[in-house]
Amino acid sequence: MIEITDLHKSYPVGNRKLHVLKGINFSAQEGELISIMGSSGSGKSTFLNILGILDEGDEGKYLLDNTPIKNLSEKVAANYRNQFLGFIFQSFNLINYKTALDNVALPLYYQGVNRKERLEKSLFYLEKVGLADWADHLPSELSGGQKQRVAIARALASDPKVLLADEPTGALDTKTSYEVMDLIQQINDEGKTILIVTHEPDIAKMTKRIVHLKDGLIIKDERIEPVKAMANV
Amino acid sequence: MNRLFNKDLWDEIIESISSNGFRTIITAFGVFWGIFILVLLLCASNGFQNGIKGQFEGTSSNSIFIWTQGISKAYNGKPKNRWYNFKLKDVQAIEQNVPGLKTISPRNRLGGWGSSTIISHEENNASLTVEADFPELITQWAMDIQKGRYLNQSDIDLKRKICIIGYGAVDDLFKKNEEVIGSYIKIQGVSFKVVGVYKDATMIGKRNFDLQKKIFVPFTTFSQVFNYGDRVGYFFITGEDGIPIKESKDKILEVLKKQHDIHPDDDRAIGTNGFYKAFEKFEMLFLALKSVSYFVGILILGSGVIGISNIMLIVIKERTKEIGVRRALGAKPSAIRKQILLESLFLTLTSGMAGIAFAAFIAFLANIMIDKIPKQDALLSNVSVDLPTVGIALLILVISGLFAGLIPAQTALKIKPIEALRTD
Ligand SMILES: Nc1ncnc2c1ncn2[C@@H]1O[C@H](COP(=O)(O)OP(=O)(O)O)[C@@H](O)[C@H]1O
C-alpha cells in the first residue's frame, strides 16, 4: 500500500538547512494500524505530510498504491488526496459555518458527487461515528470528542485507501481520547489502513505496530498486540 | 458553463459570504454607492438631453439656410463681382436633382436680410420684419398659433392680402384689449388683414424677442405687391429623417451654382448656415456630460471594487486554514479560484444591482417632481436610464467583480495546505 525508500527532507532555516528526515525506509500493507512515535520535533508531522501528499520529500521514492508520487501538479495531487487519503487533524479543522453533515460531505463535494448521494453517504458515516442526531449542528455546538468524530466521518466519507491522523487525540482528555481510539480500532477492524502520529505511549499501544522516530531516522519498528481501547473507557 | 450554475457551488458561495455578514455589507456598500452615482449621473444627463431636445421640439434640426452672396469668380463668359438672385424655379431644380429632402421653402424678407419696415395700425407705428412664406414653413419651424390661423394654400393661390403677426408685435401696434384678428395693418402703404397671432416656440425664439415680432404674409401676395417677381431671397431646406442635411448640402449648392452660372469652385457666391450646427454643439455637450458621468461613476465604483478586493484579501487571510483544509480534502486549485472569483462577482453584482435599482427609484421620484413643472421651463425631462445603459453598468460590474476577485484568488492559490494546517 505504502512504499517509502530513502526519504530525505530538509527545511531552510535562515541560510542553513535543517535536515529533518535523514533517510527513511518504510512500508505499510493494507489493513495495518500503525502509530508513529517520537518526541516533539522528531519529524513525525513532516513524515505524515509527505505520506499525505501535502508536502514532498527532497530525495527518495514514494509509491502509494503502486502509484509513484513525484513532481505532481497541484491538480493531480488534489485528485490523489481526494481518492486515496483521508486526513484527521489534532485541531479537528472542521469548517465552522458548516453543519456536521455538510462538513462530512465536503470531500464528496470535491469528488463531484451529487447532492442527494452526498448527503446520504455523509449521514451514513455520521451514523457510523454515532453522531447521526447531531447532523444539523454547527461545530461550535459539539464537544471536542464529537468534533473529532465528525472529522473522522469526514475522512471516511470519500472511502480513502489510507487514513492519516496527526495527533488525533492531542486536544482531547484521556477518556475522550480512548473513545476516539476505539472508533479508530473499529474502522481498522473493517479493513481500513490507518497511520497515527502520536507522542503518547498509551495511544501508541492501541495500534498494531509502532514506528519510533528519532532525529530523522526510524530507530525501532515493532509489531505489538494492540490494547483494546474499549477496555480502558 | 453548466458548472457555473451548479446549485452546490452557489450554496458554498452564499454560505461563505454570509458567514462574514456585517463586514460584507459594509464593503458591498462601496460598490452600491459607485454604481448608484454612475447610474444617477447617467439618468441626469439623459434627462438633460431629453429636456434640451424637448426645447427644440417642432423645429427641424435637420435644416439649413441658403442665401445669395456676391459672385467672386468669372464663369461662362460672365464677370465676377456681380449680384444675382435665387428664383422660384430653383425649387424644382433642387427637387429633381437632390434626393432625401423633405421640405424646400423659398422665402423672402422685405428689404432683404436684416431689414425692417415701418408697419402701422391706426396711429401706431413699429419697425418690424416682414417675411414672405409658404404654409409648409410651420412644419419646419416651431410656431404656436395663439389666435386665428397660419397661412394656407388658398392664401397662396388667391394671393390674399392677409398676415400672421407675432404676439410681440401685437403690443406695438394695437391698443390694450383691441381685437387683433380681422384688423388691418399697413405695410408700405398696403393694407393686410391680420388672420393669426403666433408665438415662436423654438429655443431661439425664447431668447430673441425680435423673432416674436415678425409679420408673415403669403409668398405670392408678397411677390406681387412688392414687385419681387419670381425672386427668392433665401431657402430654408429640411432633410428627410435619417438623411443628414449636411450630406445633401453640397448637392444643393451644385444645383444652385448650375442654375445661376456660378463657377463650381466659387465658394463665396452662396451663403449657408446649418441649423444642425447648434445641435452638434449640444450633442457634444451631451457626450461630454456622459463621459464625465462615466468617469466619475467609474472612479467611485473603482474605489468600491478595491474595497471588495481588500476585504476579500483579509477574509482569505482569515480563511487560510479553511482553504488549507479544503485543499487537503481534495479541492483543486481551480475550484478554490472559481469559488473566490464567484464570491467576489456575486458581491459586486448584488450590491451593484441594488445600486442600479435605488438609482432608478430616485430617478422615478425625480420624474414625478419634474412632471409638475411646465414643460417649457423644465431643463430636465424624462430622467431615466435606458436598457443599454443598464446593460453597460452590469457589464462594468461583472468586469470589476472579476477584477476584484483576481488578486484575492491568486493569493488563495498560493496558500499551501501544509502551511495552512500547521498547528504551531
Ligand atoms: N516549514 C518548516 N520550515 C522550517 N522548519 C520546519 C518546518 N516544518 C517543520 N519544521 C521543523 O522541522 C522539525 C520537525 O518538525 P515536525 O515534523 O513538525 O515534528 P513533530 O511533528 O515530530 O513535532 C522541527 O524542528 C520543526 O521546527
Ligand SMILES: [Mg+2]
Ligand atoms: Mg507534529
